Amino acid sequence: MTVTRRPPWLLGTVVGYRRSWILRDVIAGLSAGAVVIPQAMAYATIANLPVQVGLYTCILPMLVYAFLGGSRAMSVSTTSTIATLTATTLVTAGVAAGAEDAMGSLMMLTLLVGAILLIARLCRLGSLVENISGATVLGLKIGVGATVAVGQLPKLLGESDDFSGHGFLASLGAVAQAFGSANGPTIALSAGSIAVILVLKRFAPKVPGTLVVVVGGILLVGLAGIDRLGVDLIAPVPSGLPVPGIPDFGQTVALVPGALAIAVMAFLESAAVARSLRVATEPQIDSDQELFATGAANTVGAFFGTMPAAGGFSQSAVNQSAGARSQVATLVTVVLAVLVALFLGPVLSLLPEATLAAMVFVAVAGLINIPELVRWARISRVDFWIASSVAVLGLTAGLLPAVAVGVVVTLILVLREVNIPKATIVGADGGVLGIRLDRGLYTANALANERMLLETVAAQGAPVRALVLGLTQQEVMTITVLDALEDLDRELSQLGVVLHLAAVPASAKVVAERTPWFAGLESAGRVHGTLREGITAAESAIDAGMQSLHQGEVDDAP
Known part of the structure; x- marks a missing residue:
């Protein structure tokens, strides 16, 4: 039945x-x-x-x-x-x-x-x-x-x-x-x-x-x-239904x-x-x-x-x-x-x-x-x-x-409020800076968040070698946001900082993977499931880089 x-x-x-x-x-x-x-x-x-x-x-x-x-x-x-x-x-x-x-x-x-x-x-x-x-x-x-x-x-x-x-x-x-x-x-x-x-x-x-x-x-x-x-x-009211x-x-x-x-x-x-x-x-x-x-x-x-x-x-x-x-x-x-x-x-x-x-x-x-x-x-x-x-x-x-x-x-007033960047620093040790964005990126606040992240990196007392960015709130991914993230990656690279992305929701990731830049980030192991995993991977990459540099110095020694 x-x-x-x-x-x-x-x-x-x-x-x-x-x-x-x-x-x-x-x-x-x-x-x-x-x-x-x-x-x-x-x-x-x-x-x-x-x-x-x-x-x-x-x-x-x-x-x-x-x-x-x-x-x-x-x-x-x-x-x-x-x-x-x-x-x-x-x-x-x-x-x-x-x-x-x-x-x-x-x-x-x-x-x-x-x-x-x-x-x-x-x-x-x-x-x-x-x-x-x-x-x-x-x-x-x-x-x-x-x-x-x-x-x-x-x-x-x-x-x-x-x-x-x-x-x-x-x-x-x-x-x-x-x-x-x-x-x-x-x-x-x-x-x-x-x-x-x-x-x-x-x-x-x-x-x-x-x-x-x-x-x-x-x-x-x-x-x-x-x-x-x-x-x-x-006026007279007619009887009947409409x-x-x-x-x-x-x-x-x-x-x-x-x-x-x-x-x-x-x-x-x-x-x-x-x-x-x-x-x-x-x-x-x-x-x-x-x-x-x-x-x-x-x-x-x-x-x-x-x-x-x-x-x-x-x-x-x-x-x-x-x-x-x-x-x-x-x-x-x-x-x-x-x-x-x-x-x-x-x-x-x-x-x-x-x-x-x-x-x-x-x-x-x-x-x-x-x-x-x-x-x-x-x-x-x-x-x-x-x-x-x-x-x-x-x-x-x-x-x-x-x-x-x-x-x-x-x-x-609402847009002015939501366009103010809100982020939480979740780790700043060993040259790795972990930041979680508490608001999703969209057209009107992408540039403001990019500037905030660059200023935060510059304001750290110790040199920053990697920035791990948590995008938990990014349910919707647009081309404007992807362009802003790619621009952030380029600016950080010029400062000697490697960008890692973490906790990207599945709905946003499906869109992002259609771009060569994000695909390149994934192939380089710079996209992670959680912010903690991203920080650990970034620290490991820095340690591996330091060991490689040290080994190179030893090989070059007379």
């Missing part, structure tokens, strides 16, 4: 599943759905998209992640940061809200985000992306929070437009104009909704405040008719910069949420698996008109606190979202815009974490200035330039 084995990347969170967990997962899925469904609908309005787009983002991306993801409790839909970057990207690309090509461009954007994440997975860039500093993320979130919070103020006052995608300064101008036509009942509804969410969050955190204000807003329209007082409602479509490839080039920024933030948010929710008894979170799962969720969702998706902290935290033991809880949330899409469209159409704006306002206000910025100022001035600069840039030049600059600055 042939047993079909499950691929390790499929349904990893249900390994060892127990029947006793089913009830917990069902309760957790319903609890998370009560938060994520209205929240995702509200986030869709940040990008001036129909609320059903946010609802659809609670179906396909969640379903795909449930099968491929590695976090047991993470809930994947859209987030305030992703929604804001989506709005900014569409505006920057010249896609007008409500235009016929808006959905086609959104599908293309989501597809690009998914493709970028999948390409990053193929290149195993999970650990590289995670090098983006916390300072960059904090600065960006402050910029996002301030931009979106100000962008919601016109809706809270009774205007129907959302200026979040146009940037912080444009949103401020819209607020000034909105004061002249503010609607009293809308302001009262907005203030009441914000108060309810904050009070429940403070005194009854297990009660989903977003669901309460959504139900309350719908009841006020349906029973009290507050829409007749000038309170604007959302249908597949074709992205608009005409906007591809204009959408690429924004897609890159969204992909970076989607992965960073998802990885951060997954790690924060992991308990000690669960497997470690694999960065590359998260890239694959998040990329696949966006790629599949793109063809059904969803927004770019990422792990959201608030609904994931609700999921975990309600007792979620696996992604079965997410499947319950998906079923709930499907039922809402099929049967509650007419009911959702009674929802006031101000209610959704209040939900967004409260959610993004928490991103403006000034106390954390002050704490960083006391601990690390470098991190403080990076976060502050990214935040200011996001508020003035825009969020996409802020992401780009933050990523570039972070990578510069």
Whole structure:
């Protein structure tokens, strides 16, 4: 009998599943759905998209992640940061809200985000992306929070437009104009909704405040008719499930910069949420698996008109606190979202815009974490200035330039750190100097390491006859590195020093053996399995050379 084995990347969170967990997962899925469904609908309005787009983002991306993801409790839909970057990207690309090509461009954007994440997975860039500093993320979130919070103020006052995608300064101008036509009942509804969410969050955190204000807003329209007082409602919500479509490839080039920024933030948010929710008894979170799962969720969702998706902290935290033991809880949330899409469209159409704006306002206000910025100022001035600069840039030049600059600055700092040579001297006796490189050589640090090695040889008090170089960390060998090592061999030879290599990993050795220089080193017995073997061989070679020289002097004596 042939047993079909499950691929390790499929349904990893249900390994060892127990029947006793089913009830917990069902309760957790319903609890998370009560938060994520209205929240995702509200986030869709940040990008001036129909609320059903946010609802659809609670179906396909969640379903795909449930099968491929590695976090047991993470809930994947859209987030305030992703929604804001989506709005900014569409505006920057010249896609007008409500235009016929808006959905086609959104599908293309989501597809690009998914493709970028999948390409990053193929290149195993999970650990590289995670090098983006916390300072960059904090600065960006402050910029996002301030931009979106100000962008919601016109809706809270009774205007129907959302200026979040146009940037912080444009949103401020819209607020000034909105004061002249503010609607009293809308302001009262907005203030009441914000108060309810904050009070429940403070005194009854297990009660989903977003669901309460959504139900309350719908009841006020349906029973009290507050829409007749000038309170604007959302656009009618069609009943039914998302249908597949074709992205608009005409906007591809204009959408690429924004897609890159969204992909970076989607992965960073998802990885951060997954790690924060992991308990000690669960497997470690694999960065590359998260890239694959998040990329696949966006790629599949793109063809059904969803927004770019990422792990959201608030609904994931609700999921975990309600007792979620696996992604079965997410499947319950998906079923709930499907039922809402099929049967509650007419009911959702009674929802006031101000209610959704209040939900967004409260959610993004928490991103403006000034106390954390002050704490960083006391601990690390470098991190403080990076976060502050990214935040200011996001508020003035825009969020996409802020992401780009933050990523570039972070990578510069990372490269500066990894390019500093690190080595350990493991022996310096009998004319033999043993050095182990603690970082692998690559294009950017090869020359710096070569100079460091030559300076170390020159700094020894006693003459050095042989240098044994340990390359334990050199898993990847490139032509640039081989050229640098050959150049080091030549320079040492001019100083009368013989170069030996030791502990070269097999993967690097296979590449190196294709060059005549390395092959010559091997044939001369100057490549060794371990650093200790190399030092012993070098000492023996020096002793043999000394004996040969001494014998020659004896033979030449009269």
